[in-house]
Amino acid sequence: MTDSRPVNILIVGVGGQGTILAGKVLSQVAVLSGRDVKFSEIHGMAQRGGSVVTQVRVGERVWSPTIDPGTADFMLAFEQLEALRWSHMMRPDGVIVMSITTIDPMPVITGAAEYPLGIPDRLSESAHVITIDAADYALQAGNPKSANVALLGRVARMMPFSRDLWEQALSETIPARHLAVNRKAFELGWNAL
Amino acid sequence: MSSTKDDRILLSGNEAIARGAWEHGVRVATAYPGTPSTEILEAIAKYDGIYAQWSPNEKVALEVAIGASVVGGRAMASMKHVGVNVAADPLLTLAYTGVNAGLVLVSADDPGIHSSQNEQDNRFYGRFARIPVIEPSDSQECKDFMGAALHMSEDQDTVVILRSTTRISHSKSLVTVSSREERPLLPYSKDILKYVMVPGNALRRQPEVLSRHARIEAYVETSPLNRIEWGDRRIGVITAGIAYQYVKDAYPDVSVLKLGITYPLPVNLIREFAKGVETVVVIEELEPFLYENVLLTGVEAVHSGLPRVGELSAAKVQKALARLLGEEPEPVLTVPAKVPMRPPVMCPGCPHRSVFYVLQKMKLMVSGDIGCYTLGALPPLSALDIFMSMGASIGMALGMEKADPASASRTVAVIGDSTFLHSGVTGLMDMVYNKSRGTVIILDNGTVAMTGHQDHPATGVTAQGEETRITAIEDVAAGVGVRRITVLDPFDIKNLEKVLREELKAEEVSVIIARSPCVLTEPSDAEPLMVSADVCKGCKLCARIGCPAISWMDDHPVIDQSLCGGCSLCANLCPFDAISVDFPTVEE
Numbered sequence: 001m002t003d004s005r006p007v008n009i010l011i012v013g014v015g016g017q018g019t020i021l022a023g024k025v026l027s028q029v030a031v032l033s034g035r036d037v038k039f040s041e042i043h044g045m046a047q048r049g050g051s052v053v054t055q056v057r058v059g060e061r062v063w064s065p066t067i068d069p070g071t072a073d074f075m076l077a078f079e080q081l082e083a084l085r086w087s088h089m090m091r092p093d094g095v096i097v098m099s100i101t102t103i104d105p106m107p108v109i110t111g112a113a114e115y116p117l118g119i120p121d122r123l124s125e126s127a128h129v130i131t132i133d134a135a136d137y138a139l140q141a142g143n144p145k146s147a148n149v150a151l152l153g154r155v156a157r158m159m160p161f162s163r164d165l166w167e168q169a170l171s172e173t174i175p176a177r178h179l180a181v182n183r184k185a186f187e188l189g190w191n192a193l
Numbered sequence: 194m195s196s197t198k199d200d201r202i203l204l205s206g207n208e209a210i211a212r213g214a215w216e217h218g219v220r221v222a223t224a225y226p227g228t229p230s231t232e233i234l235e236a237i238a239k240y241d242g243i244y245a246q247w248s249p250n251e252k253v254a255l256e257v258a259i260g261a262s263v264v265g266g267r268a269m270a271s272m273k274h275v276g277v278n279v280a281a282d283p284l285l286t287l288a289y290t291g292v293n294a295g296l297v298l299v300s301a302d303d304p305g306i307h308s309s310q311n312e313q314d315n316r317f318y319g320r321f322a323r324i325p326v327i328e329p330s331d332s333q334e335c336k337d338f339m340g341a342a343l344h345m346s347e348d349q350d351t352v353v354i355l356r357s358t359t360r361i362s363h364s365k366s367l368v369t370v371s372s373r374e375e376r377p378l379l380p381y382s383k384d385i386l387k388y389v390m391v392p393g394n395a396l397r398r399q400p401e402v403l404s405r406h407a408r409i410e411a412y413v414e415t416s417p418l419n420r421i422e423w424g425d426r427r428i429g430v431i432t433a434g435i436a437y438q439y440v441k442d443a444y445p446d447v448s449v450l451k452l453g454i455t456y457p458l459p460v461n462l463i464r465e466f467a468k469g470v471e472t473v474v475v476i477e478e479l480e481p482f483l484y485e486n487v488l489l490t491g492v493e494a495v496h497s498g499l500p501r502v503g504e505l506s507a508a509k510v511q512k513a514l515a516r517l518l519g520e521e522p523e524p525v526l527t528v529p530a531k532v533p534m535r536p537p538v539m540c541p542g543c544p545h546r547s548v549f550y551v552l553q554k555m556k557l558m559v560s561g562d563i564g565c566y567t568l569g570a571l572p573p574l575s576a577l578d579i580f581m582s583m584g585a586s587i588g589m590a591l592g593m594e595k596a597d598p599a600s601a602s603r604t605v606a607v608i609g610d611s612t613f614l615h616s617g618v619t620g621l622m623d624m625v626y627n628k629s630r631g632t633v634i635i636l637d638n639g640t641v642a643m644t645g646h647q648d649h650p651a652t653g654v655t656a657q658g659e660e661t662r663i664t665a666i667e668d669v670a671a672g673v674g675v676r677r678i679t680v681l682d683p684f685d686i687k688n689l690e691k692v693l694r695e696e697l698k699a700e701e702v703s704v705i706i707a708r709s710p711c712v713l714t715e716p717s718d719a720e721p722l723m724v725s726a727d728v729c730k731g732c733k734l735c736a737r738i739g740c741p742a743i744s745w746m747d748d749h750p751v752i753d754q755s756l757c758g759g760c761s762l763c764a765n766l767c768p769f770d771a772i773s774v775d776f777p778t779v780e781e
Contacts, residue, residue, distance in 0.1 A: 050537035
């Protein structure tokens with residue numbers, strides 16, 4: 001992160017999966033590192049089970065709060081179909097860290113569309129893809145809702161921030177009563193293959 | 194909010210607007226919730242030393258802020274772009290009276306229509322009302338420009354519009370914060386010519402408004418909110434708001450005239466800028482508002498070629514500027530994959546779902562309104578026939594009945610609790626007054642759900658968390674003269690259908706209050722349901738309610754145990770009793 005180009009990170013998922021919290025921790029670690037950061041999300045109607053995307057840009061100087069197609073360095077995908085939906089945002093050497101979770105959208109539930117098959121293979125054609133069972137790590141950590149932080153842990157170790165800084169960002173962002181579970185989930189993600 | 198070493202904190206544009214209002218001594222802050230403006234009032238309500246309130250609608254919010262300003266307290270009213278239409282009546286006359294203490298109207302516009310019914314560009318209100326419009330480009334400017342707007346309002350004796358957009362309001366960036374500057378009340382003195390807008394006085398105010406406008410035109414020439422950043426002189430970009438960030442991202446070295454005040458424009462500054470560059474181009478989101486006003490200065494700006502609908506991006510701006518510079522734009526090599534859409538849906542366990550299931554089953558014409566229940570328009574429920582603006586459902590249903598009286602027996606208006614109090618009450622009064630036999634369903638989930646669960650006059654809690662008296666919805670309906678009022682549980686679909694059949698036949702106005710709390714504010718402790726694959730015949734009736742907890746595996750539904758709220762709508766519909774909390778195993 002010494003060059004002038006910001007690092008672009010997309011966090012994608014389904015409304016209600018906890019993408020915003022993951023974005024908050026990520027932004028906070030960037031702030032703590034002394035870098036410029038911008039964070040963009042959409043509230044309102046899309047939050048009700050729709051496709052959601054949070055955009056985080058970190059660098060020496062960040063102008064636009066949003067990321068353009070073909071320029072994302074990292075994607076945290078909380079759900080497979082959402083990873084595919086936003087895959088055109090990735091740069092050719094980008095890294096996608098994806099939970100194996102699948103959630104049928106309404107057109108699939110009603111039979112109007114089919115859930116695409118073989119998503120990890122399709123994504124691998126143009127990006128470096130790491131899949132993890134984030135839901136399982138969350139259960140191991142003690143709360144199924146900590147899957148977001150497990151996923152964050154996996155991508156965290158590829159980013160230029162120290163483990164200590166991540167721990168500080170977690171403790172500054174997550175309410176004290178949920179901190180222990182989320183630190184455990186983060187560690188499981190950090191150590192995942 | 195958490196601080197860094199140098200006391201800069203990461204704030205959204207909305208949080209920074211609130212911070213700016215607090216630091217600059219605002220006493221009274223008012224709002225009605227609406228994306229993307231909602232978090233401004235939510236953030237300000239948490240500060241000490243400031244009074245913050247939700248009003249029933251945007252018009253009242255602005256009127257409360259006007260009263261505060263006139264008696265000498267700084268005030269702010271915040272709302273989404275379409276909310277300004279509701280507040281436009283006092284706004285356009287407030288432009289005549291001017292203010293006493295600083296008064297800022299925050300308009301949060303929604304380019305790209307992320308969560309709105311239209312994409313209107315509220316900069317036009319500035320020209321319409323002859324009042325200044327200020328546009329910040331990031332969170333630091335949201336805070337600083339709020340201070341500048343309050344100052345300008347007091348100095349120039351005018352309300353000022355601070356215009357944000359979704360990407361400004363909902364993006365976070367670093368902000369240097371300060372402490373609050375307490376400001377004593379300014380003295381109030383009775384001034385009929387200034388504040389009582391009877392025709393004679395309004396006529397006399399007009400020349401004063403025009404001379405004020407001339408003073409503001411001179412003021413903006415030297416305001417630090419407008420600035421030139423000289424760079425590559427082949428092209429000079431005039432820009433404002435979020436578009437400035439895209440310009441800097443795409444071409445950091447071009448010459449830029451960054452406008453912090455987008456109405457009125459600094460004519461001399463624009464001419465000076467134009468003289469210093471070979472070509473002038475205007476880069477702005479939505480309507481060609483700046484472009485047309487720049488042309489009026491005599492500067493021959495070229496058109497950017499950018500569309501007047503939707504959001505801009507750094508890539509779009511890069512392409513437009515590359516074309517003007519005769520350069521190749523950076524190619525985008527990726528294309529979006531063709532994948533199924535994921536539209537928003539009502540939550541599992543949402544009390545609105547059963548109502549829309551019954552309405553579409555009875556094949557009724559439905560006049561809809563604004564809230565989570567607008568999602569009843571989407572497949573598979575597809576229950577709405579029309580949807581327009583806040584509170585419109587009731588008036589539109591009345592119009593349908595007056596044009597086609599027979600339609601009243603198969604038409605309902607559907608409106609939420611907060612939307613009813615916002616502007617549905619007057620529609621209901623119209624029904625009673627004009628002898629309608631219409632049927633109105635009020636979906637009362639006890640909160641403003643879509644915008645993130647704000648309180649309103651029927652919840653009994655204020656914006657700052659104090660208990661207060663409740664405006665009971667059934668009392669309001671009775672008060673405007675409705676005699677047939679039924680309160681029911683929306684999950685009891687047999688009763689709902691029975692009551693609907695009776696009320697649609699009734700010869701006078703009926704109100705049905707379908708009352709059940711939002712599943713997100715009061716999650717049910719009911720057990721999640723399961724499907725017995727042995728009993729299920731695969732009829733797919735349960736797929737027609739649009740519940741995201743139900744998916745299909747082979748020929749049978751599967752209920753996601755982590756999503757199911759246990760509302761039992763699907764179980765009550767199932768003709769084969771194949772859905773239950775648990776099924777006895779063979780051993781039992």
